[in-house]
Amino acid sequence: MLRTTARNAxxxxxxxxxxxxxxxxxxxxxLAILYKGGSAAKEESRLLGTxxxxxxxxxxxxxxxxxxxxxxxxxxxxxxFQKHIQDADILITTPFHPGYVTPEVFKKxxxxxxxxxxxxxxxxxxxxxxxxxxxxxLEVTGSNVTSVAEHVLMNMLLLVRNYTPAHEMIERGDWNxxxxxxxxxxxxxxxxxxxxxxxxxxxxxxxLVPFAPKELxxxxxxxxxxxxxxxxxxxxxxxxxxxxxxCDVVTVNAPLHDGTRNLVNADLLSKFKPGAWxxxxxxxxxxxxxxxxxxxRSGQLRGYAGDVWDVQPAPKDHPWRTMKNPLGGGNGMVPxxxxxxxxxxxxxxxxxxxxxxxxxxxxxxxPANVIVGDGKWATKAYGQRx
Ligand code: NAI
Numbered sequence: 382m383l384r385t386t387a388r389n390a391x392x393x394x395x396x397x398x399x400x401x402x403x404x405x406x407x408x409x410x411x412l413a414i415l416y417k418g419g420s421a422a423k424e425e426s427r428l429l430g431t432x433x434x435x436x437x438x439x440x441x442x443x444x445x446x447x448x449x450x451x452x453x454x455x456x457x458x459x460x461x462f463q464k465h466i467q468d469a470d471i472l473i474t475t476p477f478h479p480g481y482v483t484p485e486v487f488k489k490x491x492x493x494x495x496x497x498x499x500x501x502x503x504x505x506x507x508x509x510x511x512x513x514x515x516x517x518x519l520e521v522t523g524s525n526v527t528s529v530a531e532h533v534l535m536n537m538l539l540l541v542r543n544y545t546p547a548h549e550m551i552e553r554g555d556w557n558x559x560x561x562x563x564x565x566x567x568x569x570x571x572x573x574x575x576x577x578x579x580x581x582x583x584x585x586x587x588x589l590v591p592f593a594p595k596e597l598x599x600x601x602x603x604x605x606x607x608x609x610x611x612x613x614x615x616x617x618x619x620x621x622x623x624x625x626x627x628c629d630v631v632t633v634n635a636p637l638h639d640g641t642r643n644l645v646n647a648d649l650l651s652k653f654k655p656g657a658w659x660x661x662x663x664x665x666x667x668x669x670x671x672x673x674x675x676x677x678r679s680g681q682l683r684g685y686a687g688d689v690w691d692v693q694p695a696p697k698d699h700p701w702r703t704m705k706n707p708l709g710g711g712n713g714m715v716p717x718x719x720x721x722x723x724x725x726x727x728x729x730x731x732x733x734x735x736x737x738x739x740x741x742x743x744x745x746x747x748p749a750n751v752i753v754g755d756g757k758w759a760t761k762a763y764g765q766r767x
Contacts, residue, residue: 686713
């Protein structure tokens with residue numbers, strides 16, 4: 382979807398544009414790649430992360446003399462994204478429908494100075510090249526971490542309690558309690574571990590405490606402070622292999638980077654407790670899709686749930702759409718939406734505006750939002766480096 386009104390507004394707003402010097406004495410070209418909302422977005426204006434509702438930024442950006450181009454068309458060399466990235470100053474995109482900024486795209490993007498992730502997780506941008514090219518990468522840190530943590534808890538419960546097959550049985554008109562109860566358990570008394578104990582991982586641990594697990598474990602090369610650890614009674618495990626071997630339920634809450642891509646592969650899955658449950662709302666590419674489907678089919682995993690896929694939108698034949706455990710359940714997959722509740726959209730739209738405003742005014746950014754600063758890594762969450 383292409384909106385061209387920005388060009389007209391731009392020509393009328395020269396005076397305003399002079400005020401913004403971050404990109405010189407002109408208004409800037411801001412390109413946003415968002416997902417198509419269709420009739421839902423027309424009926425629900427709080428679906429801010431859509432091409433229809435444009436993060437609510439158009440009137441504000443245009444009133445300042447900037448050009449704002451919005452589209453969901455992002456695949457292939459002839460796409461809107463590939464065409465307009467060539468002279469865009471700023472790219473805004475969401476992890477839900479990301480414009481992938483590969484090293485090749487960076488080569489074309491001659492004016493690009495700032496990439497803003499409307500949400501959390503900036504792995505769709507080649508961050509090494511962003512550092513080299515001095516392109517800043519910022520995200521709206523914290524904007525949807527509670528939304529995701531709630532989703533993780535829901536996923537654990539629906540897998541452990543065998544909820545989906547039970548509901549499907551009711552829709553079919555059947556009633557067979559033992560058929561679903563034979564694979565239903567309690568979360569209470571289980572060993573539960575998170576790979577990554579940052580904002581989301583820690584919130585998951587906090588929310589698990591009232592369920593009285595046997596033990597809460599985590600693996601993260603950035604250890605929690607003793608105060609945070611003791612507040613949730615969690616224990617750090619030295620290696621990811623050891624963590625998965627101890628857990629009944631594992632959840633992945635680390636960003637996608639060189640050290641986590643394909644981390645949960647056939648080898649690591651073979652080290653899980655037989656019949657464990659795995660929840661991944663972090664990024665699809667952290668798990669090997671075929672190895673996960675095989676592990677579920679064999680019963681090595683009793684269930685897998687999450688909302689993230691490699692790539693997005695997920696192809697129709699992606700094995701995670703239909704994979705099942707030997708009893709015909711254990712699949713809790715949904716489209717990528719855990720972090721895009723209407724509450725989260727309000728927060729990441731407001732956060733995106735704040736980042737842009739700071740940039741236009743040359744003001745300091747909230748350090749927590751900066752993934753790549755001016756030619757430097759600003760975060761410690763995307764892998765260990767010297
Ligand atoms: P965060 O930066 O607060 O925490 C990430 C933690 O993971 C850090 O403590 C880091 O040290 C740790 N980590 C990194 N590599 C690791 C590794 N190899 N092993 C163990 N721990 C490792 O990030 P936050 O806010 O908790 O988000 C985490 C990720 O969740 C995001 O990067 C994003 O990919 C995903 N996410 C998914 C959403 C969804 O809608 N499904 C929405 C928001 C985030």
